[in-house]
Amino acid sequence: MPDRSPHFIARVRTAAATAGAALLMLAAAIGAAWPQAVPPPAPTAQSGPAAPDQPAPPQGAPAAPAREENPGLINQIGKMFEKLPTLKSPSETIDDINARARDAADTFSRLTRPLIVTGRMICPVSANGAPDCKAASNRLCQAKGFKEGKSLASDSAETCSAKVLIPGRTRKPGDCRTDTYVTSALCQ
Numbered sequence: 001m002p003d004r005s006p007h008f009i010a011r012v013r014t015a016a017a018t019a020g021a022a023l024l025m026l027a028a029a030i031g032a033a034w035p036q037a038v039p040p041p042a043p044t045a046q047s048g049p050a051a052p053d054q055p056a057p058p059q060g061a062p063a064a065p066a067r068e069e070n071p072g073l074i075n076q077i078g079k080m081f082e083k084l085p086t087l088k089s090p091s092e093t094i095d096d097i098n099a100r101a102r103d104a105a106d107t108f109s110r111l112t113r114p115l116i117v118t119g120r121m122i123c124p125v126s127a128n129g130a131p132d133c134k135a136a137s138n139r140l141c142q143a144k145g146f147k148e149g150k151s152l153a154s155d156s157a158e159t160c161s162a163k164v165l166i167p168g169r170t171r172k173p174g175d176c177r178t179d180t181y182v183t184s185a186l187c188q
Contacts, residue, residue: 116152117144117187123154123180131180146187153184 088096121140123131133151141149160176163169 115187116184117141117146117149118184119143119182120155121182123182133180133182136182137185140182140185141187144187149185149187151182151184152186153182154180155183156180 117140119140121136121143123133123136126132133154137149137151141147156178158176159179164171164175
């Protein structure tokens with residue numbers, strides 16, 4: 001079995017360097033968080049009483065105790081915790097999860113509806129003599145409960161009158177016509 005001690009030593013050195021760098025950064029952050037303002041001088045008998053920093057509350061209003069601001073590390077962490085959102089109660093959390101599950105089920109049910117439908121709907125002949133398969137695909141989709149559709153596949157067949165079946169009769173140009181059908185459509 002090969003000796004793995006150099007790899008182990010390299011990993012320990014990397015971990016020690018990472019821990020040392022983290023401690024240096026923490027020490028720098030703590031050093032920067034100490035208050036940097038000089039405290040105000042105490043009042044002396046010559047200068048008289050110090051002027052208040054805050055305006056006096058109006059008459060009749062209850063006086064709120066002044067909170068002294070300490071710009072230290074602990075105060076900054078306290079401010080950070082005050083900014084965090086409050087936690088929801090268990091019943092609110094369950095209600096939120098149930099609402100999301102209902103929304104997901106509605107979305108999933110809409111996605112599982114077939115968007116491509118099959119059938120056979122004849123394309124009506126338009127004014128210029130060409131088949132209007134847009135109208136046929138709309139009717140095919142409406143028959144399946146959708147609003148409108150676009151033709152994906154079509155088929156054509158020759159439709160002839162019964163005169164063609166008479167034995168010995170020659171076929172004339174108006175005896176048969178070609179009909180186009182929409183066989184599948186993409187519905188919306």
